[in-house]
Amino acid sequence: MQVLVYGAGQLAQMMYLEGCPMGIEVQAVDVKNEQVVHPVTKQPMNISLGQAIANADALTVEFEHVPEHLLEQASRSGKLYPSIDAVLIGADRVREKRLLTRVGVANCPHRVVTQIDQLDSCIEELGERLILKASRDGYDGYGQWRLTQSSELSALKTTLQGLDLESVPLVVEKMLDFDREVSIIGVRDKQGQIRVYPLAENLHHKGQLHVSVAPALNITDALQKQAETIFTILAEGMGYIGVLAVELFQCGEQLLVNEIAPRVHNSGHWTLSGSDVSQFNNHLRAVTGLPLGQSDSLKVSAMVNIIGCSAFSSDLLSIPGCHLYWYGKTVREKRKMGHINVTADNFAELGDKLRALSEYLPLEHFPKLEDEAKRLKSLSPA
Template sequence: MKVLVLGAGQLARMMALAGAPLNIEVLAYDVGSGQVVHPLTQQLMMKGLDTAVTYADVITAEFEHIPHNILEVCEASGKLQPTTQAIKAGGDRRLEKKLLDRASVASARYQIINNRDDLEQAVNTVGIPMVLKGALGGYDGKGQWRFTSVEQADQLWQEISPFLAATPDQAIVAEEFVPFDREVSLIGARGKDGSIAVYPLTENTHHNGVLSLSVAGKTDSQLQSQAETMFKAVAETLDYVGVLAIEFFDVGGKLLVNEIAPRVHNSGHWTQQGAETCQFENHLRAVCGLPLGNTTLLRSTAMVNILGEDTLADEILSLPQCHVHWYGKEKRPGRKMGHINVCANSLDELNDKLGELAVYLDPAAFPVLCK
């Protein structure tokens, strides 16, 4: 099978690595450069989207902010999985909120803001404090504001109105501020035959809006079951095929959907060492119409993001259950350069192992782990 991935970053790269043993050839369409490359070598493989679309058996995506004209070409070929609708819902908070309403899954109260009047109205419909999020293009904490008192309205609007003007079809989704205990995410796959396989919930810690640490296997069966029910509802509403990630707020044991990502997800990277089948293989199995792989947790596993660093102490390679995954990217401040998976036989042991790892990490680059 030949799979074309829209996007040529680390997610396509890890798909290529997971697909090779199944004789699944993964190519990547670099949306920025318009080139079709191999996601591991970044070598040019062929010219033009049309050629690649014809060559591929299946087309999928590693991110949701894909120009709509590209999605149209792919959708028209009948090879795109998940669908344009699912990808767009991941890239537009308005569509995402409508999807969640349609699937009847709980999420924060919201209102869409296109003008100053909408902002005033949101004070009543959503309530203060609220969080304002750009509908398009924002992730990793970018394009977000907190609205905590009515007096802020003028100043906020001064910031928001140029933001709205800067991008065609931009809007703001105002959401009630949810005083959550923690953020968790569920990664799962849905096959072409409607079969579903989900991984155990992952607890996620962010720093400055960017994922820093994910730990699998820390939640109870009640929370897992809530998450699975909501996953099923969203995936079935979209007739979704592939790996889907859902981020939740855990508010006193009740889950609210924060956002969805119609793709393999950073908080699922732990599955490379901690699960029977990793998320990258399961995504490929799903979109290729193969049976889904087993998603059992093999052992307690955590993932630590490597941000803006391109070297680590060699000692880390000596730590018995640490696995380093670099993405082969050029160093840039704050850039996702790789991750470290750490495994242990219990959560207590995992905590100890994260402590041993932290000794060899630069606290400035790994503030969550080295605190």
Template structure:
């Protein structure tokens, strides 16, 4: 049996536990809010503090990138942490992320780093409007972002960003990354694994759709070979540069036949949840295989699959379960607006069948809770019918 400690006690740790059990792995989670090691599915079960958790673990990993640096250092010193603390820090700081991309000669949006008003003014001069400003730390699901379409917005945006920087609770100084906004065709992501032996295996590129800055739908179907090869090349460069171990997700902007990296996530990723029903080996199992020194599982797409996030809702109509190949995944969270409460996976033997089932699902789900799903399903159906 392998004892695995996950830094973070959210839904990703929960799904790692569910995937690890058949492999005879005992997964526990360190709840950063209470500083207790708990069971990922039954957090009322407490197994001591971080020091005890590290001592009893064979391997340590993380479910999110904003882990306190002293916690990462303590885990790194044990020699059990995968991926490395540096890889996790890079995923949590856009400044470090941009430096990594540049050092690996990986295409990404033109950008500038901002810490002062002078930096801000220089960025506006160097980048063409529109510009998107992203917090270097603590930004996710559309939070900590500002869009500038005209120079008249400069004073207001700078004041908001300056207040944001001052109010930051991070132990690391907060900053802003300014990026040239890209007129991309779509956003896609690549989720892949690299093992302790350097073995690499990636899933097919996944198309992502966002609603109000939060991922709402991920669609996995047969990938364009040219784009898949580009994405694999980027994945290989980044993981080898970091000597990375585990699942890494890379979000891209597609512009014609070219991919630009938007951001990376050093962990199992929301856009990879479809792998639970669409591949032989899901991302959660492959992450555990990678960090525990086991051979990686098959990442081939078995059948076209879509993942729909359940956001801010604690129930959906039971009728969705009448649709073939629909699987529910609830996280047992307290209902809160904007919170990821669960997800739905739906598959088809062909893209046409998936499109039909996705449309049926969209007809049943509340349009207030899933505002863009019906339109997404309609466009997907039209694409398949061309």
């Protein structure tokens, strides 16, 4: 079988590596020049995009910001999973909010802004503590602005003055005092079968994910069930096929949807080491019509992103249960260069291993690692 992935980054690379043992050949599309490339070497392949589409059993995406004309071409083949509508929802916060409203899933109180003067009414309706998000092309903290008090509004309006809000509206959200950020990763196949992974707890720094721990600590059965229900409503509401990630705010015993991602997701990388069948493997199974694999966690896991650096000791691999995934990119500030998965039998042991890991890393690039190691280490073994 053959799968063509739109996007030629690390997610396509990991799909390729997971597909090989199943006999699934994965090719990638560099969407900037529309060339078909090898997902690992990035070398152009001797095939046109049209030929690759014709040869593929399934087409999919590694990120949601694929040019629409390419998505339309892929959709016409009848082999694009998830659908073009699902991908476009993930690429546009306005469409995303409309979906959440339509299917009745709780999310942050918000307003859509197409003119700067509408920000005054946003303060009246939502309060003076607001997060403003570009409806398209924003990720990892980019395309976002914060308002913490109304006296800052005039300066913020000046900052936003050059934006074309008619073309790319802002989604203005009430800034919530949530307890923590968690995410649910699940998969739905062509027959409507669903598998859902345990909730992961996500630690961010300057809008970018740095550490995920799975299963998340102190998750009740009711909270996990609530997350699974949200996933099911969204997946079935979109007729979704493939892996879907749902980022959530936990506010007491309620989960509110922050964002959805119609693809394999950074907060699900722990599944490569901590689950019997990874999110990448299950995504390929879903889009090609193979039976879905189990999604239970085998051990407790932490995923640590390597961001903006390449200088660290490879001796970290001496830590039992430590796995390095390197993406082969040129170093750039805030760029995800790779990730490290660490597994353990319990959270206290995981804390010990993360503390050991910190000795091999330049900690200025890993601002969440030491505190998380201490928190986990303080827990009694279950």
